[in-house]
Amino acid sequence: MTLSRRTLLTALAVAPALGAATAKPNGFVAVTDGRLTLDGQPYRFVGGNLWYGAWLGAPAAYGDRARLRRELDKLKALGVTNLRVLGSGERSPAKVALDPTFRGPGADYDANLLKGLDFLLAEMALRDMKAVIYLNNFWDWSGGMPAYLRWTENGTWFQQGDPAHPWPEYADYAARFYGDTQANALFRHFVKSLVGRVNSVTGQPYRNDPTIMAWQLANEPRPGGSEGFGVANLPIYYCWIRETAAFIKGLDPHHLVSTGSEGSMGCLERESCVVEAHKPAEIDYVTLHIWPNNWGWIDPKNQPATYEAGEARCRDYVKRHIALARSLNKPLVIEEFGLIRDQRAFAPDAPARYKDRFYTTIYDLALADMKAGGPVCGTNFWAWNGEGRAQQADAWFKHGDKSFVGDPPQEEQGLYGVFDADVSTLAVIRRHAEAVNALSPARAGPPPAHLPTPFYQGERG
Template sequence: MTLSRRAVLAALAAAPALATPAAASAPKGFVAVRDGRLVLDGKPYRFVGGNLWYGAWLGSPAAYGDRARLGRELDKLKSLGVTNLRILGSGERSPAKVALDPTFRGPGQDYSADLLTGLDVVLAEMGKRDMKAVIYLNNFWDWSGGMPAYLNWTGNGAWFQQGDPAHPWPLFADYSARFYGDDKANALFRHYVKALVGRVSTVTGKAYRDDPAIMAWQLANEPRPGGSEAFGVGNLPTYYRWISETAAYIKTLDANHLVSTGSEGAMGCLEREACVVEAHKPAAIDYVTLHVWPNNWGWIDPKNQPATYATGEARCIDYVTRHIALAKGLNKPLVIEEFGLIRDDRAFAPDAPASLKDRFYKTIHGLALADMKAGGPVAGTNFWAWNGEGRAQHPDAWFAKGDKSYVGDPPQEEQGLFGVFDTDTSTLAVIAEHAKAVAAL
């Protein structure tokens, strides 16, 4: 449930003393925070963005890489007005059936030179196009290995994969959330973070900390304190401490870049708005993040989308509006960094009708634009996700290990379920129209 407004206001009352962003005076070309807003070289920084988790895979020199495609994808996104991309900078070897392979690391310290070089390449190419990257360093979900992979390595309980019928929801979320209190797992994680954040690009020769193509480091994709009330509430202090200490640690390695949580908002925080406030209070957390997933949260029924859309859309509008208010109370910027809806009739194919998806995009874009015009905390949006030229390689549209035609839908989902293909004319027009409106501000 959502806490009462009185409880949320009480939590916010303690926030201002802790909410002074650490990146208020960044070097030229770096995104910073000033007066609760994102700025770039002294001017408001507003953007239209997307998610391209597989950027490092395309940039890799290995056989699964495709640098020519990477260049074309970035050019296409730039032509639409997309200037900010959220990309995956980690990946842990996992026995999960739907996990990525290859990945950045196993349990040792022999990190993948190919994928690290791939990350160098995508950052260099984004820099050439005046685009900014948000790089997430871990994942609550096991499609990239993530926190469950670390727990598997340290032997913290019996490992199982998401969706295992023998371990129904919310057991997976409770299991993954053990990560925050596992000292051995976090020692492994921090070693990787130190290596990555402290890296020097093999392409530009520039240290990552000195690269303005990076907007922010992100602690993880959708970190949650747990799934059940019984486990999650008791785990909240550990969860808050992990956020605060990990963000502060990254700042010791790189004082030039912003740091964010990767949180979904209240729906990823035991449906508690006060949890969102507490998670974003630390001074080392520079802005608030928000994800909006009405199909996954049961607000819009994927099997009966037309009949349930209007009610679900209203809940989404309320959800975004509430989080704008939370960001204002924290005096921090807000980025709606994931939002998505399935196509009509739950189709996966390129060019399949997407009338309600397009309407949903317009709704989220409209909320963001209105707040930007009002001088509010919203800095930008990142739709989920860019499929571009990628296509499903199998008739059932599921990802299989060894596939190279990466799309924005991760291996845990059918390839094409939420993503935007380069031929999705109507959705591309919605994105381009919004980008034009934001650029005109």
């Protein structure tokens, strides 16, 4: 069912035309001369990943709004002002997939999760935080692209990690999504509904809400896994990025749009692929993820012996992508990076010497480039566990668990995330936030005028 590039261009020619460029209203993050700006000043941030924010905010049995408020308060106190959150989720039979999710194959989107996202954005606005909302997932822990392919019967569905389908079969399968017009029609219907939504808490249309920094096409979209399939799929992959970004821009001209790419490691290890994926005018900034354990650069079973060489590769990876962003004259956000604790421990406050060192390395590279006026504008560590804790003895997520953490269901709960008891790692984040804040003019003042203060006084009182 994979289509040619010509067929894809014809079938997806439903995006509204981009309107004439207009100045952004106050409060919206913009791109000026290849850098992120906010109200005419450089916008630099220390951020985190909180994929489960909408789940905590949902008015349902699995939600916990009081905890969400506490988590946001803790993050704000650390100096974290930007959160990358999941704004989608597709029903899937995968053993590690989320449940509930935003949608199934129909258009009856989950009202509780939509209201949960509303609540999250309203609470972030109160704390002067910005959100990056990703709209799909290459990986099946949230359903993602394989769920759409299952609904359209595009090949035989299988879950990531199925021993009958070893890597890179999963990546090649998920990457069929870009050329499946039926799957993309379903996806675009959801995107149009979400981008056009009116927040049930604030009454503010999403397209007019400056709390949102950017819409993101997907989490870690890859053109494929194998050389043969991936290279052949590149034209369709590039087309999907450009056309989907244009579709979103046509719905919402105020917000930025980004890819969610890992960089060259998620692009068949080709820097040229990174450039082509981020070249379209509809893509506002470059994204970068860094996973040395997952990529085999630092052995999770022997970090002491492999850390030095792995860190050197990470440094080189960041520097290379800074150069790519500079060549594109676009900002760069290091929006995922993580390392396991010592001896692959999952428990809160377990020793994290190498993790802390890795965070410091990424933060120092980002800070140095910020000071030099380079393209790096912010970082988002992966991920915030906060007060969440593993509910099972083996630390694996089970359906029905309500104590969400930053480690998604495909990983042990605590593998990469930062708990509120991880004193040494919290100190690393706090020091970096203080250094970044010292580079930028202070922002002060009351919450945005669109927030219904009486509602919050009653709700929070």
